[in-house]
Amino acid sequence: MDCIELMVAETFKHFHENFSDAEASTVQVVPEISDEVNEYPAEPGLLYHLQKSASLFVIRTLVSKNIRDDYQKIVENPEDYPSLRLLDGESGDFEKKLRFFMLENHLQAEIIHDQISNRRFPINEEIMCNLSDPGFSWWLTKKIDGFQISFTLSVSPEQDTVKLGPIGDHQLALRGFQQMESLMQEAGLDLNIQNETNRVQFNEGEQFLLEELKDLFEFGVVGEGMVDLFKLLARRISDHSQLETLWLYLQEVAAMRRFWIQIQFDLGND
Numbered sequence: 001m002d003c004i005e006l007m008v009a010e011t012f013k014h015f016h017e018n019f020s021d022a023e024a025s026t027v028q029v030v031p032e033i034s035d036e037v038n039e040y041p042a043e044p045g046l047l048y049h050l051q052k053s054a055s056l057f058v059i060r061t062l063v064s065k066n067i068r069d070d071y072q073k074i075v076e077n078p079e080d081y082p083s084l085r086l087l088d089g090e091s092g093d094f095e096k097k098l099r100f101f102m103l104e105n106h107l108q109a110e111i112i113h114d115q116i117s118n119r120r121f122p123i124n125e126e127i128m129c130n131l132s133d134p135g136f137s138w139w140l141t142k143k144i145d146g147f148q149i150s151f152t153l154s155v156s157p158e159q160d161t162v163k164l165g166p167i168g169d170h171q172l173a174l175r176g177f178q179q180m181e182s183l184m185q186e187a188g189l190d191l192n193i194q195n196e197t198n199r200v201q202f203n204e205g206e207q208f209l210l211e212e213l214k215d216l217f218e219f220g221v222v223g224e225g226m227v228d229l230f231k232l233l234a235r236r237i238s239d240h241s242q243l244e245t246l247w248l249y250l251q252e253v254a255a256m257r258r259f260w261i262q263i264q265f266d267l268g269n270d
Contacts (some may be wrong), residue, residue: 042069044104044105046064052270055124064106075095108252125137138151142161142214165264167217177193190205226250
């Protein structure tokens with residue numbers, strides 16, 4: 001088994017064990033805090049504190065290689081972790097403020113941390129943002145023959161439009177999607193990706209491929225079809241360096257999307 005096949009096999013194993021149901025995987029409900037620290041996974045991820053006001057929210061994050069160990073350290077000495085702001089406010093029950101989110105590796109946690117930690121986000125983005133301040137979210141619009149990803153609030157929210165959240169850098173995304181189209185064509189697969197200034201359209205391609213990509217953006221799920229696709233690409237493409245880069249990039253986007261789905265769940269249940 002070569003490097004690419006090992007990467008995709010390990011990813012699918014991780015999703016099978018931790019995110020086996022595509023719909024269920026989009027929400028990780030944090031268990032009620034108890035005295036049993038062993039309830040927390042000894043896995044990499046993020047520990048975070050979601051601070052919410054009437055119109056804004058801020059996510060304070062800490063990258064963790066072992067959620068269980070770091071959770072215990074934070075609970076025992078919250079004053080040693082001022083960036084989490086667990087001691088802010090009148091409530092002394094800081095344990096209930098501390099949540100976790102599992103990830104495949106701590107590098108994904110680093111990327112999410114760098115992108116969203118300590119930023120102020122409007123709760124009602126569609127109302128507060130305008131053309132001069134187009135918002136932070138990506139938007140997915142479903143089409144008859146594919147889908148469109150918009151990087152700003154340049155689309156009108158409608159029934160077939162899904163707000164994805166801040167799941168990546170726009171310029172990096174454009175380069176990644178150009179690379180994806182080139183690799184697919186090199187492997188003899190049909191995929192048309194139209195890159196524009198603030199949006200990308202995926203259409204006129206293999207139906208299974210469009211569905212797999214849509215699910216990755218919409219649910220943060222790397223399905224079995226995507227895993228099989230990269231195994232196929234690994235056999236048809238001699239230079240694996242670009243393929244590895246694309247694989248890791250899609251993993252990062254999927255991880256960011258899953259985390260943002262969790263944040264939306266938290267906001268709706270606080």
